[in-house]
Amino acid sequence: MSHSTVPRDTTGTRTPEKQAAGSGDTAGPGKGEGSGTPGTTPGKLSLRLRFRRDRTLILMTVPALVLILVFNYIPILGNVVAFQDYDPYLSENGFVAILESPWIGFEQFERIFADSAFWHAVQNTFVLFFLQLVLYFPIPILLALLINSVVRPRVRAVAQAIMYLPHFFSWVLVVTVFMQIFGGAGIIAQTLRRHGYEGFDLMTDPEIFKYLVTAETVWKDAGWGIIVFLAALSAVSNDLYEAAAMDGAGRWRRMWHITLPALRPVIALLLVLRVGDALTVGFEQLLLQRQAVGVDASEVLDTYVWWNGIRNQDFSYAAAAGLIKGVVGLGLVLTANKVAHLMGEQGVYKK
């Protein structure tokens, strides 16, 4: 246990850090070890002394670091199988099998680009992404404005508790709950049948599927989504509203000129995150309904990778498809962030 009382020159490093945090640096801390304003940093300590002082802290981060390195970084290297004709049966050990598999360059990628099923999955991914952007994205904002205008504290707390609830349900539960409502044996079809009408099954209708998926997302997460907006709204000073009211602004004008501008940075940030994550459109949710609704309607990039890799054991092919998704996804994050900067918003990170 280290009982060292050597100070961690907090005055020197804290000041630039606060500036960085203010300018939207997701990475948190400031520009570099030595960037503390000269004069406040009490003479640089030797590396050995700093290590002795901080070894407990470093030790504390080791478990998380090891887990991240093993389960997030080593698999990145594992993507080399995309350039191989990987054969899991070459060896008992997966690592050895990778080393012994033949290299075939970009052949897997050529196969993928020639596969119409791949392009179909891409198309489905984008259709679902745009649908969710248009139909899902505005709902939490509207709900937050609604909740924010409720002044009775207990009503507000109860409504929030109910709306947050579905976020904590598993996708399995959400899909089965929707089955009980819209499925062939669901409550709507059941009531229709009892009154002499024909029942229906929305859960297996490929035409409606994309709207169904969006509705499920709204049911599960729209309520939870309001939390960020509520936080932004609670930071708005009441004086602004009072001043505007004094100047004769009515309820709607106050919302337009004060409330919405206060939400703008949050909306921009969430849009950037959403666009950056555009290729991920609900993997578990779609996988659960894949069998019921058919591949044509439900196949997206993630399920395509799962099907080819896990199900058909064509690991190299699926890894190549996954790699395409990863690289394009990374490009999307960076582009979306750039656009946000150009529009004067903070974005996710800053150089």
Next chain:
Amino acid sequence: MTTVLGTPAGPQRPPDRATRKPSPWAAPPRPVWEEEPSRAGQAGKGLVLGLACLGILFPLWIVVVTSLQTKRTIDEAGGLVVIPKSITFVAYQELLTGGQVQRATLVSIGVTVVGTLFSMAVSVLSAYGLSRSGSLGHRWILMTLLATMFFGAGLIPTYLLVQALGLTDTYLALILPSAVSVFNILVLRAFFMNISQELIDSARIDGAGDWRILFRIVMPLSRAVIAVIALFYAVGYWSAWFNASIYLTDQDMMPLQNVMIQLVQKQERPVGLSAQINTGQLSPLAIQMAVMVLALLPVAVLSPFVQKHFKKGMLTGAVKG
């Protein structure tokens, strides 16, 4: 004459009614500058809010009610029951006295408890380790963690890795690959960084090391955020089914969510219970609904308790990244 500074909005505050505690259901006094809301506007707001809550609660109501009905009520209703006519716990008795569902529930509870404790230990330690600015190497470690938020390794390499590590068909495969969430670490870290530096310095001068500072000062001050993050992790473990579906082959090891897929979504008969269902004592539908209630109950009971801390936890995470 000329009023000098006393503009209309000035000191004419509404009388302070804080002497009597207002009911939490009642509206607090309105600021003088705000106009009275219109009746129609209030009614519209109430309607939308009511419909939204109903849309969430009604499906859950059907599931819970149907799970408590006798076979006769369910047959009369022709399936799902909206208005309860009888109450029986037969379905739960059947499920929880042995068989597939009982085992799956225990598996889920075990994985959730062990996984959450493990994840929390790892996350709290690393969040504290990274929260003392100016410490050696913390920037590099932080960058290493942050980078994973931008680039996922992909399903196939992860799958091959878990296989190569020999984790398939062990419960470790359900815990280790998803044990750390960088986002949760960042939220904890942001919270820890807000704890007054003077407090920590004074403890250090009194001879406390980093372990003691973490356990005796930082953690007791962060109960709210720790509760929120623990709930996030617990819900994650409780809800997970995909890893079990690809890493476990033994049906006896499956957690509750996977059994729910088999029983409710694919309408398979539960193993070891078919006899009672066939003799007509118990509706298979009630069994299915009871499985769903088992899956939603812990979450529905726990999350409202942590609710008041959500905003705090989410806000510190969102603002300080």
